[in-house]
Amino acid sequence: MGSTTDPKLKSFIQYDRNTQFPIQNLPYGVFSTDEKNPRVGVAIGDYILDLKVVEANGLFSDILDEPVFHLPELNPFMAKGKEIWTKVRQRISKLLQDTQNNELKDNEDLKKKALVHQKNAKMHLPFRVGEFTDFYASRYHATNVGTIIRGPENALQPNWLHLPVGYHGRASSVIVSGKDIVRPKGQIKPSGAEQPFFSPTRFLDFEFEMGFVVGTGNELGHPIPVEKAKDHIFGLVILNDWSARDIQGWEYRPLGPFTAKNFATSISPWVVTLEALEPFMVKKEDQDPMPMDYLKSSNPLTYDIVLETYLQTIEMKEPERIMRSNFKYLYWTIDQMLAHHTVTGCNMRTGDLCGTGTISGPEKETRACLLELTWRGKEPLQLSNGETRKALQDYDRVIMKAYAENEHFRIGFGEVSSQVLPSIG
Numbered sequence: 001m002g003s004t005t006d007p008k009l010k011s012f013i014q015y016d017r018n019t020q021f022p023i024q025n026l027p028y029g030v031f032s033t034d035e036k037n038p039r040v041g042v043a044i045g046d047y048i049l050d051l052k053v054v055e056a057n058g059l060f061s062d063i064l065d066e067p068v069f070h071l072p073e074l075n076p077f078m079a080k081g082k083e084i085w086t087k088v089r090q091r092i093s094k095l096l097q098d099t100q101n102n103e104l105k106d107n108e109d110l111k112k113k114a115l116v117h118q119k120n121a122k123m124h125l126p127f128r129v130g131e132f133t134d135f136y137a138s139r140y141h142a143t144n145v146g147t148i149i150r151g152p153e154n155a156l157q158p159n160w161l162h163l164p165v166g167y168h169g170r171a172s173s174v175i176v177s178g179k180d181i182v183r184p185k186g187q188i189k190p191s192g193a194e195q196p197f198f199s200p201t202r203f204l205d206f207e208f209e210m211g212f213v214v215g216t217g218n219e220l221g222h223p224i225p226v227e228k229a230k231d232h233i234f235g236l237v238i239l240n241d242w243s244a245r246d247i248q249g250w251e252y253r254p255l256g257p258f259t260a261k262n263f264a265t266s267i268s269p270w271v272v273t274l275e276a277l278e279p280f281m282v283k284k285e286d287q288d289p290m291p292m293d294y295l296k297s298s299n300p301l302t303y304d305i306v307l308e309t310y311l312q313t314i315e316m317k318e319p320e321r322i323m324r325s326n327f328k329y330l331y332w333t334i335d336q337m338l339a340h341h342t343v344t345g346c347n348m349r350t351g352d353l354c355g356t357g358t359i360s361g362p363e364k365e366t367r368a369c370l371l372e373l374t375w376r377g378k379e380p381l382q383l384s385n386g387e388t389r390k391a392l393q394d395y396d397r398v399i400m401k402a403y404a405e406n407e408h409f410r411i412g413f414g415e416v417s418s419q420v421l422p423s424i425g
């Protein structure tokens, strides 16, 4: 069996060179065409391959011992484990290839039933989110935020270079792209004010992160070793960790953010598997100080993935790009995050979601939230139509995109697009 990311693979489905979803990608999502029966599909060009239909035709019966793709979530499939993920991916790749004696290509009736144009589909949350953990793994982000809050001398906390800092977040408010965000309210106490007051947030922000999805967990008391972490991770999504900075500033001491971040976390509808990202693995820069043994990997790798945020105000006809960063700027790898999360024996479960933290890089345009882009409002963002932004305004739309690309193809993540709506009441 050849590699599913071989650039020579061609699909019988026609698509453009710049598609986000060539046959080398094959990301999983949950979609419906009538709102009634959300089910699992794989994106290919402008289409979705309906895996429920493929499965009902017996084309996975030698791999899967029970149906999993008629369900409105990826969890039962993810729980099957890496060997099954690989076999199913190889089968889907084979069915979509432009080859002779192809059980899908040669079956007009099946093709008609199993291929749905993406414009006729509504995307749903791709998996039932178990628990949500958010890390803080970009050194550039942590340094910028630390500098803004504490000054350059104490920018990084003493623990930061020794362990991937994280906290347990809120899973119930993880939502899929397309769902709008209602401006949250809370307690605010601006610096210099005598008393806190209650108000809609005046500093709503986005944070460009990526999320990794746990496919198979571990038993309580049995940590996941760093070298085995990738076997447990099903794939990656784009993640927008919405933040109310003024609420955060008042409430966060001593236990960290609470209501400032629990109102919404948006993710992209397509889960891109680690297998699809293999051609984009790059060597991780050395860490200094050397990480402790449980965080030390014999071959530390990360991914080269371009990350972009666009803003569309109500005055704009087209969205405008406001930042561009890269996944490779993360200091800690997702393997280290998972190893650290479980080193105490904490058990991960299928569907758990971990955010990487805001992925900022070294240049100004790589700053991945407004707090950094505007240096806490000191340098308002200048938009090309003359508008400025220190914080998100009502009816602003934030669109995040991510893709990995080489000379042959582009592996896209789709997008996370959400509009800010005014506070209620």
Ligand code: CA
Residues within 6 Å of the ligand: 134, 135, 207, 209, 241, 355, 357, 358
């Ligand atoms: Ca965050």
